[in-house]
Amino acid sequence: MSTLPLPESREAEIKRNAGGRLTAPDILRRKRSEPLVMLTAYTARMAEILDPHCDLLLVGDSLAQVIYGLPTTLPVSLEMMATHGAAVVRGSKRALVVIDMPFRSYEEGPEQAFRNASWLLQETGAGAVKIEGGIGLAETVSFLKARGIPVMSHIGLTPQSVHTLGGYKVQGRSNEDFSQIMQDAQALDNAGAFAIVVEAVVEALARSVTQAVECPTIGIGASPACDGQVLVVDDMLGMTERVARFVKRYENLSGRIDAAVAAYSQSVRARAFPEPANLY
Known part of the structure; x- marks a missing residue:
């Protein structure tokens, strides 16, 4: 199980990290503290604009649709993630930069995940990776953490599994799904994930997951009770034509x-x- 540091205010965190970048342990300390702010970023200039306001910048494989006009995230390559990840690191100073591990880069096992995650961090200078999946990836999360790679997990609606999920559908409506997602969260927390993204699940489930795990939860279509929130920046800025129900447009x-x-x-x-x- 994650070793949870004492909660820390954002002001204390900023003072302690004056002149430096936030780390995975800093994010872990924010459990049940001031909510974490996270947005996606894909370019240096956008990272520069977002950085003063965000605790985490996610170089999401959502760049497939946002940048490249692809129908799903499945065609994204490690090289694409590295190119955009390096740009976001160059454009930011304070936020922890997290990079999505793309489809086919970690599913074979912990060794494959380590090779690709370590390459991504070396190429970009980012501070952590994110991987999609539940209890079946707990061993991989533990393996990476033991070798110096912080991991953010992602449960609920996992876009890389869109074909097995039958589309982009809300998760956790049935008792069976509710129980499975809760088991996923607890297994990943026990394995050492420093945070867990909870996407497109029923509100009661997101609330229960947040209460059950020691690491922070970051919601997207989940619950205000989560320890933080994330959106695709192009969605919230009104740059995309269609958005999910959980998106609030803050600009057009x-x-x-x-x-x-x-x-x-x-x-x-x-x-x-x-x-x-x-x-x-």
């Missing part, structure tokens, strides 16, 4: 970009741009 950037580009287009066609101030 796509609309604002459309208006700005329309104004630019009009000024170019009217030969109103460039103006004298834009010339040498």
